[in-house]
Amino acid sequence: MIQEYFRPATVDEAVALLQDDEKLRKPMGGGTSLSRLGLGQVGVVDLQDTGLDQIENRGQRIMAGAMVRLETLMTHPRVHPEIQRAIRIDVSENIRNMASLGGWLASSDGRSIFTTVLLALDTTLTWAPGDERVRMGNWLPLRGQESPGLFITEAEWWMRPHLAFEYVARSPKDRPILIVAVAQWGSGRTRVALGGTGETSIIAMDGPDASGIDVACRDAYHDAEDPWAKALYRREVAPKLALRCLDRIDAIIESEA
Ligand SMILES: Cc1cc2nc3c(=O)[nH]c(=O)nc-3n(C[C@H](O)[C@H](O)[C@H](O)COP(=O)(O)OP(=O)(O)OC[C@H]3O[C@@H](n4cnc5c(N)ncnc54)[C@H](O)[C@@H]3O)c2cc1C
Numbered sequence: 001m002i003q004e005y006f007r008p009a010t011v012d013e014a015v016a017l018l019q020d021d022e023k024l025r026k027p028m029g030g031g032t033s034l035s036r037l038g039l040g041q042v043g044v045v046d047l048q049d050t051g052l053d054q055i056e057n058r059g060q061r062i063m064a065g066a067m068v069r070l071e072t073l074m075t076h077p078r079v080h081p082e083i084q085r086a087i088r089i090d091v092s093e094n095i096r097n098m099a100s101l102g103g104w105l106a107s108s109d110g111r112s113i114f115t116t117v118l119l120a121l122d123t124t125l126t127w128a129p130g131d132e133r134v135r136m137g138n139w140l141p142l143r144g145q146e147s148p149g150l151f152i153t154e155a156e157w158w159m160r161p162h163l164a165f166e167y168v169a170r171s172p173k174d175r176p177i178l179i180v181a182v183a184q185w186g187s188g189r190t191r192v193a194l195g196g197t198g199e200t201s202i203i204a205m206d207g208p209d210a211s212g213i214d215v216a217c218r219d220a221y222h223d224a225e226d227p228w229a230k231a232l233y234r235r236e237v238a239p240k241l242a243l244r245c246l247d248r249i250d251a252i253i254e255s256e257a
Contacts (some may be wrong), residue, residue, distance in 0.1 A: 029103025
């Protein structure tokens, strides 16, 4: 049950509230998940007035504050169409209007296409206090055990890479059982993230080019079994989806030439 509610006007005030060791308090984004969790007596620190709702270009990267709503990302002209497609598949309009980027990253599971795509793009997260920057790929496997700070203030990802994802779900409205997202930089660097099972998405490959992408996917999901799909299915289909992503990226590159 939510026992205390705070709405600080700055990041510093939010930090001070969350640093109070005598109280169990949690940062709150849109509250879509937090309000449903049975957390016992908890206080929430609502981040909506802290100014973390900006989106800006930073050289070749785009920065989105932790309180940017998913609906805003989905309609922003600088956000890659594949990211917007991922959000549209993952989340209904009602939840998109409330859920925040920070809350989504902190609580989405391995079956989120949006999170898998941001992982493929080598997204960096900044945490308060101290503005510590952490690559999402280093943080996600430890999420829930270690935290680089009290809350995420912003996420930053590359705008230039070509990006494609493919997924399988048992029905059009069902959540994915397999997700493959591929980001490819102009240098050839190719980064592949997999999702569709488990607590978080994972990185299957980050190489100087796309060679071995199929083998990397097969190996990464060799044992990826759960009640929704056999490991045999995931390790056979993930390489095919990865190659399909590459075909789509090649077609885009050709059309740009
Ligand atoms: C109807 C519905 C459908 C959903 N569908 C999916 C789905 O398809 N895939 C999926 O993965 N998830 C799904 N979820 C869960 C989803 O991840 C969360 O509901 C939502 O993204 C949380 O965003 P929020 O801003 O509302 O976070 P909140 O509910 O405010 O917070 C969620 C958690 O994140 C923490 N948090 C919030 N902001 C920050 C921050 N800036 N830094 C660090 N921690 C923070 C909170 O303390 C809390 O532990 C669904 C939830 C609902 C209610």
